[in-house]
Structures are given as C-alpha cells and as structure tokens.
Amino acid sequence: MPEYERHDYDVIVIGAGGAGLRAAIEASARGCRTALVCKSLLGKAHTVMAEGGIAAALGNVWPQDNWEVHFRDTMRGGKMLNNWRMAQLHAQEAPERVRELEEWGALFDRTNDGRILQRDFGGHRYARLAHVGDRTGLELIRTLQQHAVHKGIDVFMECTVTRLLKDGDRVSGAVAYWRESGNLVVFAAKAVVLATGGVGKAFAVTSNSWEYTGDGHALAYEAGAELIDMECVQFHPTGMVWPPSVRGILVTEGVRGDGGTLRNSDGERFMFDYIPDFFRAETADTVAEADAWYEDKENNRRTPDLLPRDEVARAINAEVKAGRGSPHGGVFLDIAARRPAEYIRRRLPSMYHQFKQLADVDITAQSMEVGPTMHYIMGGVRVDADTAATTVPGLFAAGECAGGMHGANRLGGNSLSDLVVFGRRAGMGAAADAAAVDAPAVDDAQVEAVAAEMNAPFAREDGEGPYDIQRDLQETMHTLAGIIRTEAELLEARERIAALRERAARVRVHGHRQYNPGWHLALDLPALLTVSEATARAANLRRESRGGHTRDDYPDPDDGWGGRNVVVRRGADGAMDVSTAPLPEMPAELRRLFEE
C-alpha cells in the first residue's frame, strides 16, 4: 500500500477560480468542514484573465433592463439550447451576487450618480456589464479570495486531483498529489464540488491558461456522470494573432463595447455582410446607423460588431479565408479612430499595456490585428439547475466545467456571473447533501490503483515524453474539430485521438516527483484526451450548425436538433457512449418572452 496523507471533510471543492471560491465560501458558511483544492496558487486561476465584466441586470445605466431581458438575451445568444432554468436563475440572481461582491470589497467603476457602471457587450440588449476597466476577473477573484481567507476554509494549493473515489454509487472523495513533493493526498468527503474550468489546452490557439486541461469534465466522466453539449466550443472572435508567441491571448470584447470596430484588408466594415436573420431586427444595417448607436442608443440599432461571439468569429474566419485578412492572418480592430487616447487608456488599460509590451502596437493610434481563439466550452457536466447536482450522488459541478447554462454559445460577461450564481448554488447543494449522509468509506484498493497508474511513467524504459503528445493533440483539435467542422474531419480527429491515447498510455517521464512539469503534463493527458474525444464525437453526431458548433456539411440550424442535447457518458463496456436527450421544456410564462 502506498503511503499517503489523508484528510476528512464534509465538502471538498476542486478548483479555486470564481466558482470554486464561491462554492467553498457557501459550504463553509453553512457549517461544513470545507477544503478548497487547487492546481495553482490561490488567486491565479483562469478567472483572473476575464476582462470585460460581469453581466447583471442592475438597470443602473438602462432602467428598462431586468432579469427577463437578460434571460431572453442569454437564451437567444445560446441559440435556445440552454437549460432554461439555469438561464432563469442566472438572470434573476446575478444582480444580488454583484451586490455581494461590493459588500465583500470589490470596487467597480461608477456611474455619475455613484452607482455601479455597466458597459455594452455582444448580445446584451442593454449596457449590462459591471466592470473594473478591463480587469474585472482579477477584481472578482481577489474579492472572493480575500473574503474566503477569513472563513475557516482549508486551502490546498498546488495540489492536483487525479481521480474521484467512489463508495458504491456515491462519490466519497478524491486522490490528489502535491506538485511540490509529488506525494499522494487522499481526501475523504461527503460531497465533492467540481469547479475546474475548461478545456482550452486541447487546442493549439487558445486564450486559456495551462490549467485548462478538462480535469473536472474527465473526473466526472470517469465517475459515471453525464456530459452535455461537448460539441459547443466558443472561439472568441478577438485574440491576438501576432507575434506568434502571443497568438491566442484575449483581446476583450470591451474594445468593441467601448467603440472599436472590425475592418478587413480593404478597409470595409465587413460585419454588415454577416448579420444573420435571427438577429436582423435588432441590428443596424448601415454604417451610419451603427455609428449613431454609440451616441443615441434609443433611436438606433446596435452595431453588428457586437453580434454574439459565434457570429463574429465565423465572420472573421470567412474574411480571412476569402483573402481579405490582415498581414498576419487576422482582421483589423480599431478603436483609435473613434475614441481619444486618454479614454482608451482609462477604459482599457490592460489592452493598452498588452499590445504595447508584447506586440509593439499602440492601440491609441494603431489598429490591432485580431482573430478567433479558442476561449470557452459551453459543454460540461450535466447538472440540476437549482442544486448543481450531477447525475452521480455526492458530486456537484459549477462554472465552466458544468454544462447547460450557456447553450450553444455563451454571451460575454455571462461567465463571471455564472461563476458566482452557480458557485453559491453548488455550495448550498453540497452542504445540504453532506448533512444528509454519514462519513464515507475510503477504499484503499482504489487509491492503490490510482497511485500505481500515476507512478507508471517513471518506470518505463522506453516511450516518448508528454510534450509532443500534447502538441499533436492541440494540432488535431485545432485543424479537425475547430471553428468549422465536417464529418470526414471529425472522423479523422477520432482516429487520431485514439492513436494519441495509445501514445499517452506509453508516456515516459524523466527525473523525480518533486515539482516535475513533465510528469504533471503526463498526468493531465488522459483528461485532455477524454474531453477531446467527447467533443469530436458529439460534434459528429450533431448534424446541424448552432452557436459554437458549425458544420460545413450541415450549415443551417435544424429544428429537430434544436430540441436535443448531445449526451456523453461512459458505456457499460468502458467505451465512450454518445446519445441525445430532449431539452427540459420551458414553461409557457417564459416562452412568451420569445414571442415578441
């Protein structure tokens, strides 16, 4: 039996971004002994990179705004594939969560009358995003972190969970390792909350940080939970494209919200050519109207530069393909023509700094070059909207690793609000569940099996290192399961992923267990492969185009598919099983919101 340290808790939360921190705060406030286990240092999670804001119908800038409008925008942005109940709870509770952040010390930008200022973003009918310049994610994570520090939560930093433990049907804890020592840690827990974020590191060009290896998705899958909507992957339209080393780094949608416009190499505002019928009624169809909208939002329709992200990303992709791209394969984004330098530096300080320092571009005088970058996965662990419970007893999920909230496409600003709304609900759900069960048993045989698997890469005499395998997977996903897909490519992606799985099963690691990044990556590979396979399979099954899933061979949305989720689970034979299930039915009083 391997030696390990063991900790017993009521609730463990895996992941310490916005959702994990909020879940831990809630579980602890409800009297649970709570641990927060995270791969990085506290405060470094991917939430820190969110820029533009947190969407909440506060109505500070537009009194007409309310949760029903936010709900409608969210569902329409998600091409109606969203879990309606999640979208409803999200829209209803986001304002209270923003107020709570202020109560905990957040300093949002202000309106002239001293209230929280809100900015325009894609797909939101009214200026709705509470923000702090272009570093809202930092404000959110720091506020939660500084609040959590005094709440008696035990934090396990740089501690990576590799497997969930089960006691019969129920999740009973988790196996992890300390990055610093490589030593094993076993958590016994009455309830486990997954808040591990996304899967960006399966793609070659991404705005995501190294932690985004699909851990929660894969942990849940391995434990028997269902994943939904894994084919719905968001490519943010504006990532940096040059120089190569920064390719994919996010350029906030706030640039467009604050007045930036997209142009192709002919200098054309090409977005006017890509207005879909679905959004035609609410979108300006002339440059004159779009320009007037910035100053008079009541009498003009929104600029198509602020269509939802899936629309803008596809448009940019098409422009570049048609040979109207910028010198480094993107398009131009310009805010200098409309706004004075001082305004840009005040509203978008990080963007100014980022371009100046990394690309030698002064955005107060020059255009940026931007192109799509893998940014977010709408798909995730299937959860109950009210409690965040997964389909496995004792297991909860919130934030990006949970599915359903955003449907086929997430609106900008809805992620930070998702984190705090459903982080809190997951904490509530886990606390209630933990109160109802006895301390679970930890099965040493399960721990032993995980330990043996983790050590195997050191013992191999041959086999390759993990870095090439990850790079090949990223290339596969990017070229074959990326922004535009076909059946032939998706089938090839599956074959390649199967081959990569065989290579990963023989991966060899040099050195020892102490802070060894090669080993850490080797341990991350199985999760990356699982989420990649889930995306490729689900994308092949959904024979239509919807939101963040675009099929060149089925370019239109299909009403039949619009009523179904693609569900991925592990089959009885251990192979991945892909099927469909009907969407939960929206009640009539909400349906009427879409009839206007």
Next chain:
Amino acid sequence: MNETVNVRVFRGDAESGGWRDYAVEVEEGQVVLDVIHRIQATQAPDLAVRWNCKAGKCGSCSAEINGQPRLMCMTRMNLFAPGEPITVAPMKTWPLVRDLVTDVSFNYETAKTIPAFKPRPPEADGFWRMQQEDIERGQEFRKCIECFLCQDVCHVIRDHPANKAAFAGPRFFVRLAELEMHPLDTEDRLELARRDAGVGYCNITKCCTEVCPENIHITDNAIIPLKERVADRYFDPVRWLGGKLFGRRRP
C-alpha cells in the same frame, strides 16, 4: 528570423544547485517564458517553473532575469542585445523549492493576518453610492496581481530574512492602504500597520515601485500615506498631549 541564443538557467533545489547553459532557438516576438518552455519541451522536461496565464495577468512566473525581478511572460527576448548573456534565476527572497519555483507561502500567511473589509451599512436599496474619483486610488492598488516581485526586491526582508517575522512587505502595505482608503470600510488597521506589519521599517528606497509590473506607485501612493497616518496618530506631539490630557483611547 529564428536565432539561437544561450540562456543560463538556475537548476537545483534547497540543498544544491547551480547554473546550466542551454542553447535555444528563439522566434520573433518571444518572451523569456517561451524560451523556458522550449527548454522544457526539447532539453529538460523536468525544468520546474510556475506559470499560468502567460499574459501578465496572474503574476505566477516571477523570476530574476539578469538580476532584475520580472515576469518571465512580459520580458521580451529582444530586450537583450545580440550576444548579451541572459540568466534566469528564482526569486531570492523565498525558500527555493526547485529550479525557478520558490515557496511563497509567507505571502499567503501574511494575507491571513489582515482583517477583512468591513463596510458601513448600505443604502435603502441594498447598494452603496461611491464617486469614481473616490475609488480611483483603491482601484490602482487593486491592480496588484500578487506576483510578489515587490516583496522579492525589498531589502528589508531580502537581505535580512529575520525581519520577515516583523515586516509584511510592500504588497501588504498596498493592501492596507487600499482598505484604509476604501470609502466604505469601517475597520481600523493602523495599529496593525505600525506594530505587526512594521511599516516603519521601510526607508523609501522605492525598489518595489520600480519592479511593479502593474506600475502601481507603491511607495508614493501606498506606503508614504500609510506612514503619514501612523505618524499622525502615534507620533504627533499635539495628539500625544491631547491623549494624555483628555484620555483619548490609544488602540
């Protein structure tokens, strides 16, 4: 455009270690963190480095590059003249874990000692009103990405590790100043700033301000005002006399 450069990286742990030279191919626009990653992927898979966002937003990849405390992800390789020696070393002020990774737990322990934000009651609608100009100083401080480079460079603890018990360091003076200047906060932390955090140890050499990747004016905007407030309360002779005569409670 690609060229090969020689980079000298510290390898080792708490017991032993030294410089190792690597010849690495560098592409246009790359930063030091790209170079470290290339060494990992091609020559030293176990080279330990801490990083997350690679966009200057998380503050994980702090190191000393040619002796300067910097973020590896925001240090462009074209900063160095052709042929100029390049060294990458871990932050000196913290105990070494391995290679470029240090044990920064001092900062997380210190954070726990600072009492939480305690707002005054909200207005009738549950919200607070604050003017933008009243929060701008606080917003400057809240730009901090906790890279701990200011802590690393501060000679009070860099050169005198024993002071760590009595000195919170620039990062936490920024935090204290932020709370002190927050329009809604009601907690008094000046005694903490004076006694436990040791703001008096700072002799305003501004090294912290120079290395801050967020360009926070740590010394001018945080530390000096904090020192002034401490001095006003504890060392102002008129106040002292007033306290003696009228029995003002000294916390």
